[in-house]
Amino acid sequence: MTVGVDGRDATPVFQIPIYPFERLRQVRSIAAASHEEVVDLSIGTPVDAPSPEVLEILGASGRERGYPPSPGSEELRSAIAHWLKRSFGADCDRDDVTVTIGSKEFITSLPGYLRLLRPERNVVLYPEISYPSYAMGALLHQCEAYPVRVGSGGELLLDSVPTEIAQRSLVLWVNTPSNPTGQCTDLTDALDWAQRNGAVLASDECYSDFIWDGPRYSVLQLAQEGVLAVHSLSKRSNLAGLRLGSVSGDPELVRQLSDLRRHAGMMVPGPIQSAGVWAYSHDELVGDQRRRYRERLVLLRDALVKMGFAVQLPQGGFYLWFRGPEGRFRDGFEVAEFLARHGGIVGSPGEFYGSSVGDYLRLAVVATTDVISRIVERLSAVSL
Numbered sequence: 451m452t453v454g455v456d457g458r459d460a461t462p463v464f465q466i467p468i469y470p471f472e473r474l475r476q477v478r479s480i481a482a483a484s485h486e487e488v489v490d491l492s493i494g495t496p497v498d499a500p501s502p503e504v505l506e507i508l509g510a511s512g513r514e515r516g517y518p519p520s521p522g523s524e525e526l527r528s529a530i531a532h533w534l535k536r537s538f539g540a541d542c543d544r545d546d547v548t549v550t551i552g553s554k555e556f557i558t559s560l561p562g563y564l565r566l567l568r569p570e571r572n573v574v575l576y577p578e579i580s581y582p583s584y585a586m587g588a589l590l591h592q593c594e595a596y597p598v599r600v601g602s603g604g605e606l607l608l609d610s611v612p613t614e615i616a617q618r619s620l621v622l623w624v625n626t627p628s629n630p631t632g633q634c635t636d637l638t639d640a641l642d643w644a645q646r647n648g649a650v651l652a653s654d655e656c657y658s659d660f661i662w663d664g665p666r667y668s669v670l671q672l673a674q675e676g677v678l679a680v681h682s683l684s685k686r687s688n689l690a691g692l693r694l695g696s697v698s699g700d701p702e703l704v705r706q707l708s709d710l711r712r713h714a715g716m717m718v719p720g721p722i723q724s725a726g727v728w729a730y731s732h733d734e735l736v737g738d739q740r741r742r743y744r745e746r747l748v749l750l751r752d753a754l755v756k757m758g759f760a761v762q763l764p765q766g767g768f769y770l771w772f773r774g775p776e777g778r779f780r781d782g783f784e785v786a787e788f789l790a791r792h793g794g795i796v797g798s799p800g801e802f803y804g805s806s807v808g809d810y811l812r813l814a815v816v817a818t819t820d821v822i823s824r825i826v827e828r829l830s831a832v833s834l
Contacts, residue, residue: 469582469802470783477786478796485794485828489821492798494629494768494814496688498742501735504689504725513720520712522549522696526723529730530681530696536733537658540670540679546701548708549718549726552693553656553682557583557623560678562591563710564620564650571620571649577606579631579804581654584623593620597804604633608643619649626667627657630803630812631771632764634661637669645676650703652678656695659686659736660743661766674699685768686736687729694718694726743768746815746822753826758834770813773800778834785811792832793825 474492481488521527527544534540534547550556561574576584578597588595596615599607606624622644626634637653644651653669658681661667670679682695697704718726747763751770754761761772774785782799789795789811800810815822 470799473783474786474796474799477783477790480787481790481794481796484791487821487824488794488796489817489825490796491813491816492796493816494685495816496685496690497816497818498688498739500688501729501732503728503732504687507725507728508692508721511721511724513724516720518717518720518723520548520715520717521708522547522718523720523723523727525727526730527696529727530698533730533733534668534670534679534681534698537666538668538671540668540674540698542670542674542698546674546704547696547698548704548711549723550680550695550697551716551718552684552690553654553680553695554583555693555716556680556695556697557581557652557654558587558590559714559716560652560707561587561593561620563707565591565593566710567706568620571618573615573618574621574623575611575615575619575649576623577604577625577628579628579807580623580625581629582802584625584654594618598622604628604631604635606635606640606643608639611643616643616647616649619644619647621650621652623652623654624669625654627661627764627766629657629767630769630798630800630810632767632769634663634667634765637667637672641669641672641677645673650676650678650700652680654680656680656682656685657767660740660768662744662763663765670699674701676700676703678703683726683729686739688739689725689729692722692725694722694729742819743815746817746819749819749822749826750813750815753829757829757832768815770815771800771810773809773811775834779809781808782811785809789813789829793829795825 527547530547531542531544534542573594573596574588575596577600579600585595599610624640658666677699679699680697684690751761779785786797798812800807
């Protein structure tokens with residue numbers, strides 16, 4: 451029940467999704483009861499060391515005294531623009547870039563900013579199997595959250611979107627490589643649909659450095675007009691704790707968003723901006739991190755297959771996305787409980803990523819290789 455300001459019952463306009471966190475706590479309890487070492491693979495948080503140069507800059511930049519520029523310093527935006535050119539061949543300059551406090555902050559706040567610019571539109575579209583923050587961003591800003599059906603290859607089935615929804619579309623979120631599925635999809639059809647219907651195409655590309663099948667890919671290779679590409683240092687540089695990301699693309703839209711964000715006080719701290727210049731200018735450590743994640747994916751995938759699970763390596767990202775054999779487990783939580791009991795690991799059930807994939811489980815290979823190897827050893831004596 452929601453109580454209004456006058457004390458009477460009030461009906462909420464939007465239903466806030468309640469995720470089954472209590473069941474996930476039970477999974478952790480099962481793991482703790484069975485093993486001294488509990489390994490949490492439910493969240494994609496990096497564990498490997500960042501560059502020591504970044505840590506040195508954080509303590510010696512001298513940028514902590516004054517207010518940092520909300521869009522990002524000229525040096526940082528230039529470094530990001532050069533990185534976009536090196537990585538994707540994207541012709542962005544520094545004025546086509548603004549920095550964000552990580553990517554999640556921007557994802558959940560974008561609908562609110564866009565509604566100020568386009569008040570006649572109020573629908574946020576996103577893949578039906580996806581990171582839950584796309585839907586939550588819609589709800590936080592009193593927009594309609596519309597999940598788009600997804601095909602077997604991860605493509606959005608945009609022909610299924612009703613005309614009435616398309617006419618009110620504010621933003622269409624795409625995510626490749628996908629969290630949680632790891633699928634990589636071509637964005638040409640999504641761009642065409644967004645342009646035809648007057649929606650902003652927002653592409654979450656935080657895993658773009660970890661594409662295993664083919665070259666790195668960005669929507670910016672297709673277009674800039676009407677397009678926003680979101681990137682982050684969290685995964686590529688093991689700097690999730692610094693909360694530094696960026697959005698780039700349509701110059702006019704980036705400028706408008708940057709101006710609005712100034713008023714909201716969205717500022718990345720100065721020392722972090724200085725460290726970001728170095729991180730975005732040095733790609734060599736990303737190759738080392740790619741090798742680590744690839745090795746861990748193969749180790750854990752092979753162990754699960756030996757147990758009897760049907761698990762494929764992802765096309766991108768560092769998640770294994772799979773379900774148990776038909777009839778063996780009722781849902782992804784039962785798969786999680788099984789692996790918690792026998793391996794001491796905690797996974798993230800599919801229910802968190804969409805109502806149609808409740809029988810799946812997502813495992814993030816974010817433990818060190820030594821820890822993953824110990825998990826594999828525990829699981830080697832177990833079969834379905």
